[in-house]
Amino acid sequence: MLNLVWPIFIxxxxxxxxxxxxxxxxxxxxxxTIESTMSLLFTLAGTxxxxxxxxxxxxxxxxxxxxxxxxSKVIKIIxxxxxxxxxxxxxxxxxxxxxxxxxxxxATPMGIKAMDAMDEKNKNKNYMTKDMMMFILINTASIQxxxxxxxxxxxxxxxxNPSGMIFHIWIVSIVVFISVILLGKTFFKKEDN
Amino acid sequence: xxxTVMSASVPLMIFFIVSISFKEKKKTFENFLEGAKSSISxxxxxxxxxxxxxxxxxxxxxxxxxxxxxxxxxxxxAFIGVPGExxxxxxxxxxxxxxTVAVATELMKQYGVxxxxxxxxxxxxxxxxxxxxxxxxxxxGKNYKNIGRVITxxxxxxxxxxxxxxxxxxxxx
Numbered sequence: 001m002l003n004l005v006w007p008i009f010i011x012x013x014x015x016x017x018x019x020x021x022x023x024x025x026x027x028x029x030x031x032x033t034i035e036s037t038m039s040l041l042f043t044l045a046g047t048x049x050x051x052x053x054x055x056x057x058x059x060x061x062x063x064x065x066x067x068x069x070x071x072s073k074v075i076k077i078i079x080x081x082x083x084x085x086x087x088x089x090x091x092x093x094x095x096x097x098x099x100x101x102x103x104x105x106x107a108t109p110m111g112i113k114a115m116d117a118m119d120e121k122n123k124n125k126n127y128m129t130k131d132m133m134m135f136i137l138i139n140t141a142s143i144q145x146x147x148x149x150x151x152x153x154x155x156x157x158x159x160x161n162p163s164g165m166i167f168h169i170w171i172v173s174i175v176v177f178i179s180v181i182l183l184g185k186t187f188f189k190k191e192d193n
Numbered sequence: 194x195x196x197t198v199m200s201a202s203v204p205l206m207i208f209f210i211v212s213i214s215f216k217e218k219k220k221t222f223e224n225f226l227e228g229a230k231s232s233i234s235x236x237x238x239x240x241x242x243x244x245x246x247x248x249x250x251x252x253x254x255x256x257x258x259x260x261x262x263x264x265x266x267x268x269x270x271a272f273i274g275v276p277g278e279x280x281x282x283x284x285x286x287x288x289x290x291x292x293t294v295a296v297a298t299e300l301m302k303q304y305g306v307x308x309x310x311x312x313x314x315x316x317x318x319x320x321x322x323x324x325x326x327x328x329x330x331x332x333x334g335k336n337y338k339n340i341g342r343v344i345t346x347x348x349x350x351x352x353x354x355x356x357x358x359x360x361x362x363x364x365x366x
Contacts, residue, residue, distance in 0.1 A: 005292075006249055013252035022256045029255040030248055037247045040298065045236050049229045056228020058210045061217050108330060115331050128337045136331045140324045140347035146206055147319030153298055154315060157306040163203045165312050168365065169319035172357045176320065180350040187346055188339075 043156035051148040055101050068093050078138065078181060079131045088117040092135065099138075100145055111139055130188050137184045141177045144169075246292045247299075254281075254299065275359050278310045282317060287324040287351050294318075309362060316358040321351050 017023045058064055071093040075082055082089050091114035098107035118132045119125070128136075147169050154162040214221040253259050259281055267277035275283075282300060285292050297314050304310040324347045332340060 006245065009249040009253050013249070013256040013258055016258045016261070017252075017256035020257055025255045026252050029251045033248045033251045034244060037244050041236070041240060041243070045233070048232045048236060052232035053225035053227075053229035054207055054210055056231070057214045057219070057221055057224045059228070060219050060224045061210075061214050063213045063217070111331055112333065115333075126337065127339050128332070128343070133339065133343050136328055136343050137347060137350075139331060140322050140327045140343075141350050142320060142322035144319070146203065149294065150297075150315050150319040151203070153294065153301070153318075154306055157298065157301050159306040159311075161307065164307070165315045165319065166203070168312075168316045168358065168361050171361060172316060172320035172354055175357055176350050176354045179353055180346060183346045183349060188342060 040153075040156055044152050047152035047155055048148070051146070051152070058101060064097070068097060071096055078134055081129070081131050082118075086117070088114055088121075088131075091117055095135075096138070100143055107139070111135070133188045134181070134184050137180050138177070141173070141180045143173045143177050243295065247295045250292060250295050250299065273356070274363070275356065276310060276313070278304060279313055279317065279355075279359075282314055283355050286317065286321055286355070287348060293323070313358050313362050316362065317355050320358060321354040324348060324351055 013026060014023075017026045072084060072089050075089055075092050075096070076084070079088075079092065082092065091110050095107050095110040095114055098110060114135060115132060118129060118135065122129050122132070146163075147166065150165075150169075151162045154164075211221060214224065263277050263280045266280055270277050270280060278300065282293065282296050285296050297318050300314055301311045306315075324344065328340065328344055328347065
């Protein structure tokens with residue numbers, strides 16, 4: 001995707017700049033951007049480091065294990081054909097919990113394993129099962145308890161209250177999540193299996 | 194009152210996590226370090242993407258292209274009550290996570306991180322996901338024939354998230 005978007009951005013910008021006389025500005029912006037990106041990265045590094053640490057503390061607790069078991073019950077509501085003690089169920093719950101806790105990098109490998117496990121039981125490999133489609137959907141609807149990236153960026157930009165929009169994010173996330181699940185439930189057909 | 198609760202939520206979350214770990218007699222600090230270290234490699238991985246995209250997107254902005262596009266769509270967005278300033282962000286959000294970070298940062302710098310626009314952008318960023326990227330990672334390039342349906346529903350979710358973020362700040366700012 002970016003192989004297409006990135007060159008188009010640059011080509012269009014330079015042509016437009018030539019036509020409308022903004023080329024000197026474009027020239028300056030290249031060097032300014034590199035410099036400001038470096039300073040942003042230093043702040044981002046600190047915040048990301050701290051939050052990844054905190055999330056790992058939670059991951060290692062017994063409390064987290066119990067949460068995982070509760071989540072597997074919720075899984076039953078969204079995914080009809082997933083059995084409780086199956087591989088799929090385990091990977092799906094790990095993926096959902098990692099997402100909730102903002103551990104995106106833990107969520108992705110677990111999610112891919114879950115998709116593989118579900119595809120193994122899929123009868124027609126040309127189509128995803130309804131459960132597989134629902135699983136991708138819940139991963140495109142972001143639900144996080146602490147939206148770490150935004151807070152990090154806001155902090156690096158000198159916000160007075162970096163986590164000030166956290167309630168708004170929760171409300172929007174939950175409404176979008178529920179709407180998308182309901183849409184998927186009605187829009188995705190069982191015959192796709 | 195609301196702002197007090199909001200600024201308390203993050204420290205409380207940390208308190209909650211750390212005290213559970215402490216109560217369970219886990220190696221809390223060791224676990225913290227392990228997680229913290231793992232973030233460094235992620236950061237190194239996204240660093241080149243950030244540099245590349247920041248430069249390209251700033252070229253787009255400084256040259257005047259972005260303004261040109263925004264001006265075209267402004268009336269449509271104004272009609273449904275969405276400020277045109279967030280348009281660059283809304284367009285990039287489903288395509289690329291790192292360019293969303295780049296654009297969001299630029300916009301927050303431009304309009305102020307705690308301004309109405311800054312807060313809407315923060316809300317959109319925290320409540321939506323890089324849809325097309327997620328779908329392509331999870332299907333891993335396999336050509337499922339019903340992939341379009343997933344993308345359609347997920348994009349409807351993104352649009353809903355953007356509209357809702359704006360409406361919520363209109364009500365609750």
